[in-house]
Amino acid sequence: MYKTTLKIDGMMCGMCEAHINDVIRKNVKDARKVSSSHSKGISVFESEAPADEAMLREAIAQTGYELTDVKVEEVQKKKWGLF
């Protein structure tokens, strides 16, 4: 499981957030928990495989927004018994 944080320039409102969320869902087939914040200028999602940074950059550029930074972190699934 990987958590990807995208820094995106150009989001101004909730419509922009929805637009970016759609782009992520269309391009990252296993994306989950997709969420964007125009006030922070970031989008976050989780996926089983590490996201393809070049592909995301291209897909987001086509929408008129700019992907300025990508951070991919590996996330350990929580195991029962650790709670």
Ligand SMILES: [Cu+2]
């Ligand atoms: Cu907007």
